[in-house]
Amino acid sequence: MNRRQEESNRACTNCRSANRRQTESHQARLNGRGAKEENEVKEENKRSAVKKFALNNSYFKNRRPDDPETLSEIVAYHQQHGDLPFRYDGDNWPYDTVCERQKRRGVYHCQFLTPDAVAERMAQLAKRYGGDTEVVFDACCGTGQITKELLKLGFEVTAFDIDPEMVQVHNYLYPNCCARVADFRDIDDVQRSLIISNPPFDRTIAVEFIGWLTGSLAPDGRAVVLLPEGYVNKDKPKALAESLSRLKVLHRARVTEKFVHTGGNFEIVVLERQ
Numbered sequence: 001m002n003r004r005q006e007e008s009n010r011a012c013t014n015c016r017s018a019n020r021r022q023t024e025s026h027q028a029r030l031n032g033r034g035a036k037e038e039n040e041v042k043e044e045n046k047r048s049a050v051k052k053f054a055l056n057n058s059y060f061k062n063r064r065p066d067d068p069e070t071l072s073e074i075v076a077y078h079q080q081h082g083d084l085p086f087r088y089d090g091d092n093w094p095y096d097t098v099c100e101r102q103k104r105r106g107v108y109h110c111q112f113l114t115p116d117a118v119a120e121r122m123a124q125l126a127k128r129y130g131g132d133t134e135v136v137f138d139a140c141c142g143t144g145q146i147t148k149e150l151l152k153l154g155f156e157v158t159a160f161d162i163d164p165e166m167v168q169v170h171n172y173l174y175p176n177c178c179a180r181v182a183d184f185r186d187i188d189d190v191q192r193s194l195i196i197s198n199p200p201f202d203r204t205i206a207v208e209f210i211g212w213l214t215g216s217l218a219p220d221g222r223a224v225v226l227l228p229e230g231y232v233n234k235d236k237p238k239a240l241a242e243s244l245s246r247l248k249v250l251h252r253a254r255v256t257e258k259f260v261h262t263g264g265n266f267e268i269v270v271l272e273r274q
């Protein structure tokens with residue numbers, strides 16, 4: 001007998017004023033209700049006991065057709081259930097989910113997310129070189145790996161990314177930053193004191209990004225950027241050399257942590273608009 005039935009029976013025994021017949025019919029009603037509720041509980045248990053696959057190497061390979069697939073669907077699931085559609089015992093599900101999904105779906109828009117330790121170091125450099133600046137512009141923010149570390153240090157953050165799904169995750173995790181969907185090539189209204197970015201670094205787009213960055217910093221403004229190692233020494237193409245000539249390198253630090261899905265060498269560079 002389960003707890004609910006026990007309580008029902010106890011309640012019924014307490015009906016001292018009822019005559020035997022009344023008691024019997026009362027008992028029957030209570031038993032009926034108990035059985036119905038019990039069935040509902042059993043159904044719910046059956047639903048929630050559906051096996052969840054582990055995120056690593058398993059979920060995106062084995063998920064059932066109705067299971068969330070896209071980042072948007074996973075965020076919606078998390079919002080609705082307060083839980084993830086897969087088993088996960090790590091401490092950074094947005095990062096791990098993107099990396100795991102990329103194994104099967106490929107990497108688009110240079111979405112090589114910043115590992116936690118690198119993001120932390122970049123945020124610390126923003127603090128060290130940012131002077132009194134309180135607001136940081138996280139350009140090409142992705143899921144907010146760098147935003148997360150900036151917020152820990154007490155910065156206010158504004159952010160954008162070209163990918164609506166990345167922005168959706170960012171806004172779900174860090175709603176106060178009001179991240180927006182934008183291509184940096186369409187943003188020409190900024191004169192920022194402090195910009196931080198792990199930007200897309202495919203050959204042509206990286207050149208465009210450095211050009212955009214140079215034009216988007218206020219005079220004396222500073223930027224903390226993750227770049228392929230040696231990138232700031234390049235003298236070709238001309239457009240890149242021209243942009244770099246307007247920037248002063250204040251600090252360089254080699255990154256030793258490995259990135260998922262890319263084997264390049266990177267460095268964190270602090271730049272000042274001169």
Ligand SMILES: C[S@@+](CC[C@H](N)C(=O)[O-])C[C@H]1O[C@@H](n2cnc3c(N)ncnc32)[C@H](O)[C@@H]1O
Pocket residue numbers: 109110111112113114139140141142143144145146160161162163166182183184185197198199200201
């Ligand atoms: C290397 S990832 C870094 C993401 C994030 N900042 C991080 O640190 O994890 C580069 C990001 O740039 C975004 N991106 C690519 N091209 C872009 C563009 N033209 N304008 C804005 N964002 C862009 C991608 O969607 C991706 O999120």
